[in-house]
Amino acid sequence: MKVYSYIRFSDPKQATGDSVKRQTAYAEKWAKAHGMMLDDKLTLRDAGLSAYHQKHVTQGALGAFLAAIDDGRVPAGSVLVVESFDRLSRANYKAAQKQLDRIIDAGVRVVTASDGKEYSRESVEADPMSFIYSTLLMVKANDESEQKSRRVKAAVRRQCEAWIAGKQNGRIVNGRDPGWVQWNEDKNRFEHIPERAEAMRLAISLFLKGYGHVRIFAALENAGMRVTGQKSAGWLYNLIRRPDIIGTRLLKADGEEFRLENYYPPLISEDEYNRVLVACAERSRSPRSVGGKSKIAGLFTGIGVATCGRCGRAVVARNQTRKLKNEKGESYVVLNADGTPAIDRRYVCAQCGDEKKSASISAKYVERALLNFTGNQVNFESLISTSDRTTPLSASLAEVRAAIASNEKRINALLEASLTDDGIPQAALRKMRDMEAETLKLKDRETTLSAEIAVLSNTVDVGLFEQWKAIREQVLADDYAYDERMVCRKLIRDTFSKIAFHFDTTTPTGGRGFALELESKTGERRRLTVDRGTGNVCALEIVGTDGEPLVSARSVRVARH
Numbered sequence: 101m102k103v104y105s106y107i108r109f110s111d112p113k114q115a116t117g118d119s120v121k122r123q124t125a126y127a128e129k130w131a132k133a134h135g136m137m138l139d140d141k142l143t144l145r146d147a148g149l150s151a152y153h154q155k156h157v158t159q160g161a162l163g164a165f166l167a168a169i170d171d172g173r174v175p176a177g178s179v180l181v182v183e184s185f186d187r188l189s190r191a192n193y194k195a196a197q198k199q200l201d202r203i204i205d206a207g208v209r210v211v212t213a214s215d216g217k218e219y220s221r222e223s224v225e226a227d228p229m230s231f232i233y234s235t236l237l238m239v240k241a242n243d244e245s246e247q248k249s250r251r252v253k254a255a256v257r258r259q260c261e262a263w264i265a266g267k268q269n270g271r272i273v274n275g276r277d278p279g280w281v282q283w284n285e286d287k288n289r290f291e292h293i294p295e296r297a298e299a300m301r302l303a304i305s306l307f308l309k310g311y312g313h314v315r316i317f318a319a320l321e322n323a324g325m326r327v328t329g330q331k332s333a334g335w336l337y338n339l340i341r342r343p344d345i346i347g348t349r350l351l352k353a354d355g356e357e358f359r360l361e362n363y364y365p366p367l368i369s370e371d372e373y374n375r376v377l378v379a380c381a382e383r384s385r386s387p388r389s390v391g392g393k394s395k396i397a398g399l400f401t402g403i404g405v406a407t408c409g410r411c412g413r414a415v416v417a418r419n420q421t422r423k424l425k426n427e428k429g430e431s432y433v434v435l436n437a438d439g440t441p442a443i444d445r446r447y448v449c450a451q452c453g454d455e456k457k458s459a460s461i462s463a464k465y466v467e468r469a470l471l472n473f474t475g476n477q478v479n480f481e482s483l484i485s486t487s488d489r490t491t492p493l494s495a496s497l498a499e500v501r502a503a504i505a506s507n508e509k510r511i512n513a514l515l516e517a518s519l520t521d522d523g524i525p526q527a528a529l530r531k532m533r534d535m536e537a538e539t540l541k542l543k544d545r546e547t548t549l550s551a552e553i554a555v556l557s558n559t560v561d562v563g564l565f566e567q568w569k570a571i572r573e574q575v576l577a578d579d580y581a582y583d584e585r586m587v588c589r590k591l592i593r594d595t596f597s598k599i600a601f602h603f604d605t606t607t608p609t610g611g612r613g614f615a616l617e618l619e620s621k622t623g624e625r626r627r628l629t630v631d632r633g634t635g636n637v638c639a640l641e642i643v644g645t646d647g648e649p650l651v652s653a654r655s656v657r658v659a660r661h
Contacts, residue, residue, distance in 0.1 A: 102136060102137050102138070102139040102178055102179075103127060103130065103131035103134075103136045103137065103138045103139065103178070103179045103180075103181060104138075104139050104165065104174070104178060104179065104180050104181065105124060105127035105128075105138065105139075105181050106165065106180055106181065106182050126181065126183070126213040127181040127213075130179075130181055130211060130213070131179075131181075134179075136179065165180070166199075166202060166203070169202070169203065169206045169208060170206075174206070174208060175207075176206065176207025176208065177207060177208075177209075178207075178208050178209070179208070179209045179210075179211055180203060180208055180209070180210050180211070181211045181213060182210065182211070182212055182213065183212070183213045200219070204219060204220055204221050204224065205221065207220075207221065208220075252274075253353050254353075256272060256274045256351065256353040257353040257356070257358075259272045260272065260351055260353055260358035260360060261358075263358075263360050263363070264358065264359075264360065269288070269289075270288060271283055271288075271290075272349075272351065272360075274351060274353070275351065277290070277344075277364070278342070278344045278364065279293075279296055280292060280293055280296035280297045280299075280300050280367065281293065281297075281364050281365065289365075290363075290364050290365060291365065292365055292367075295325065297367060298325070299320055299323075299325040300339075300340075300345075300367055301367060301368065302319065302320060302323065302325070303316050303320060303336070303339075303340060304340050304345070304367070304368055304372070304376060306319055307336070307340060307376065307379065308372070308375055308376065308379060308590070309583070309586050309587065309590065310397075310403075310586035310587070310589045310590045310593075311586060312333070312402075313331070313332065313333040313336045316336065317331050317336075333383075337380045337383070340376055340380070341376055341377055341380050343359075343373075344363075344364050345366070345367050345368055345373055345376070346366045346367070346368060346369070346370055346373045347361070347362050347363060347364045347365060347366035348360065348361050348362075348363065348364075349363035349364060370554075371554070371555070373551075374550075374551035374552075374554040374555050375551075375555055377547060377548055377551035378548065378551050378552050378555055379593075380548075381548040381551075381552075382403060382404050382593060383402075383403075383404075395580060395582070396419055396443065396445060396579050396580060396582075396585070397582055397585040397586055397589065398416075398417035398447075398463075398589075399467055399470075399575075399585060399588050399589055399592060400415055400417070400447060400466075400589075400592065400599065401414075401415065401416055401417045401447075403589055403592065403593045404593075405592060405593060405596050405597070405598060405599050406447070406599050406601060407598065407599070407600055407601070408449035408450075408451065408452055408459070408600070408601055408603070409600035409601055409602040409603075409615070409617060410449070410452055410459075410602070410603070411449065411451050411452055413449055413450045413451040413452070414450050415447050415448065415449060415450070415601050416447070416448055416449075416450050417445065417446070417447055417448075417463065418445075418446050418447075418448050418460070419443050419444070419445050420443070420444050420446075421433055421441045421442070421443065421444070422434040422441070422442040422443060422444040443579065445462070445463035445464065445579065446460045446461060446462060446463055447460065447461055447463055447466055447601065448460040449601065449603065452603065459603045459604070460603065461601070461603055461614045461632065462635065464579075464635065465614075465630060465632075465635030466601075466614075466616065466630075467575065467576070468576060468635055469616060469628050469630045469635065469637050470592075470599075470616065470618075470628075471568075471571075471572045471575060471576060471588075472572075472637065473618075473626070473628060473637070473640075474565075474568040474572075474591075474595070475568055475569050475572040477565055477569075479626075479640070480565045480568065481565065482624070483595075483618070483620045483622075483624050483626060484564070484595065484620050484621065484622055484624065490553045491622070492621075492622070492623055493549055493552050493553050494553060496549055497546065497549040497550065497553065500542050500545050500546050500549060501546060503542050504539055504542045504543060504546065507535045507536075507538060507539045507542070508539065510535060511532055511535055511536060511539070514528055514531070514532045515532075555594075564591070564594065564595065567587075567591055568591055568595075571584055571587055571588050571591065575588050594621075595620060595621065596618055596619060596620055596621070597619050597620065597621050597623075598617075598618075598619040599616060599617070599618055599619070600616070600617040600619075601614070601615075601616060602614060602615040602616075602617065605629060607629055607631055607638050607639070608629070608638055608639050609638070611631060611632075611633070612631075612632045612633070613629050613630055613631050613632050613638065614629075614630055614632055615627055615628060615629045615630065616628045616630070617643060625642070625643035625644070626640060626641065626642060626643060627639075627640070627641040627643045628640055629641075
C-alpha cells in the first residue's frame with residue numbers, strides 16, 4: 101500500500117512560500133514512520149484552485165484522484181495525507197460529507213497533518229463522533245470562505261462605486277489586468293509595457309486592414325514580438341474586442357457589473373475600437389476569412405457580403421494555375437513575364453459551382469465591373485447618399501433592445517414566482533436558462549449595432565468615395581498587391597450590406613453575361629449586367645426591394661472607364 105500526498109493552495113503566490121514544503125515533508129515523515137512508500141506519481145497538487153468553489157474537484161488533481169479511486173487504481177488500505185480538512189473541502193455540508201464518504205468507503209484512510217488524526221471506515225464506525233467532527237471542520241471552513249467571499253465582494257463593490265463617483269483613483273485588486281499594462285506604485289497609475297503595447301497596436305492595425313489571424317501572428321513574429329496565446333482566430337478576437345483596449349475595465353461584484361471608464365491608459369481611440377467590434381462581428385458571421393493560404397486576397401470572400409443570387413450560398417474564390425493545350429493535345433502551364441505560373445482566378449458559388457459549370461465567372465471581370473462603378477462619383481453618391489445610412493441599423497437596434505427588455509422582464513417574473521411558490525419547476529428553469537443565453541447573444545448584437553452606427557456616423561461619404569477612387573488603379577493593375585486588396589475588401593464591407601452574384605444572365609443585346617446586384621448600407625440597390633466574354637458593363641439598373649428594376653436599362657447612362 102502507498103501514501104498519497106494532497107497539496108492544495110488557492111493562491112499561486114503560496115507556491116513560493118512554505119506551504120508546499122511543509123505539506124510534502126509531513127507526508128514523507130508519516131510514510132517513513134509507518135513503513136509505507138510515498139507515491140511520487142499520483143502525488144497531487146492543485147495550485148491556485150479553490151476548494152470553496154470546488155474547482156479542485158471539477159478541474160484539478162483531487163478530481164483525478166477520486167476518479168482513480170473509482171477505477172481501482174488506488175487500492176484499499178492506501179493513505180491520503182492532507183494538511184487539514186479545509187485543504188480537502190470548503191464546500192457546503194452535504195457536498196463535504198459526500199466527498200469524504202467517497203474516499204473512506206473505498207477503503208482509503210485520510211490522515212490530517214495538523215493533528216495527526218486518521219479517518220477510515222473502521223474508525224468512523226467505532227467513533228461516529230470523529231466523522232461528525234471532521235465534517236463540522238469542513239463546514240466551518242465553508243462558512244469562513246463564504247464570509248471572506250462576501251467581504252471581498254462588498255469591498256470591491258465599494259471601490260467600484262467610489263471610482264465611478266470620482267472618489268478613488270487607485271488600483272482595485274481583483275482579477276487580472278491586461279498583459280500590456282503594469283502598475284506604477286510611485287505614480288499610483290497603470291502604464292503601458294512598451295513592447296507589448298506596440299504588439300497589440302500592430303495586431304489591431306492589421307486586423308482593421310482585413311488581415312486574418314495567421315498573417316497577423318506571422319507579422320508579429322517577424323517583428324520580433326513573441327505570441328504566447330493560442331494563435332487562433334477566436335483567441336485573437338477575444339483579445340482585441342475587450343473594452344480595456346480603450347481603457348475601460350469591467351468588474352463584477354456582488355451580482356452587479358461595473359464599468360470603470362479611464363481605468364487603464366487606452367491603446368486605441370474609441371472610433372477605432374468601434375471599428376474593431378464591427379469587424380469582429382462581420383468575421384464571426386463569415387468565418388471563411390483570408391487566412392494566409394493564398395497569395396492573392398479575394399475581394400469578396402470571407403466578409404459576409406457576397407452570395408449566390410440563385411441559392412443564397414456564399415461565393416468563394418478558386419485560384420488555379422492556368423493551363424493550355426499544345427498542338428499535340430498536351431497540357432502545359434502558362435507562365436507570366438517573370439517566369440512565375442499564371443493564375444486563373446474565378447468566383448464560384450459554394451453550391452451551384454459543383455452543379456453547373458456556368459456558376460463561375462472570371463474574377464478580373466467581376467472586380468473591374470465593381471471598381472469602375474464605385475470609381476464613378478455620380479454612381480457612388482447615388483448609391484449611398486440618398487438617405488441616412490444609420491436608419492436601418494437604428495431600427496434594428498431598437499428591436500434588439502426591445503427583445504432584451506422583454507426577456508429580462510420574463511426572467512424576473514420567473515424568479516419572483518420561485519420565491520413565492522415551493523420552487524421553480526424544472527421546465528420553467530430550463531426556459532429561464534434559454535432566455536438568459538438568448539439575452540447574452542442579444543446584448544452582443546446590441547454592442548455590435550451601436551458600434552456600427554458610431555462607425556457610419558463618423559464616416560464621411562465623400563471621404564469613402566475618395567478611398568475607392570484611390571485604390572482602384574492599384575487593385576486592377578496587380579493581382580498580388582496584397583495590402584491594397586485588403587484595403588479594397590474593407591471598403592466593400594463598409595459600403596455594401598450584400599452583393600448577389602447572378603452567374604448566368606442575358607445581356608440587353610441577347611448575349612451571355614452575369615450580373616452583380618449591389619445593396620448598399622443605406623438599402624439602395626443597383627444591378628450591373630456584364631458581358632461574360634469581354635467583361636464590359638452593358639447595363640446599369642436601379643432595383644426595388646423585390647429585385648425588379650425600377651428604371652429600365654436603356655434609360656440609364658452606363659459609366660465606363
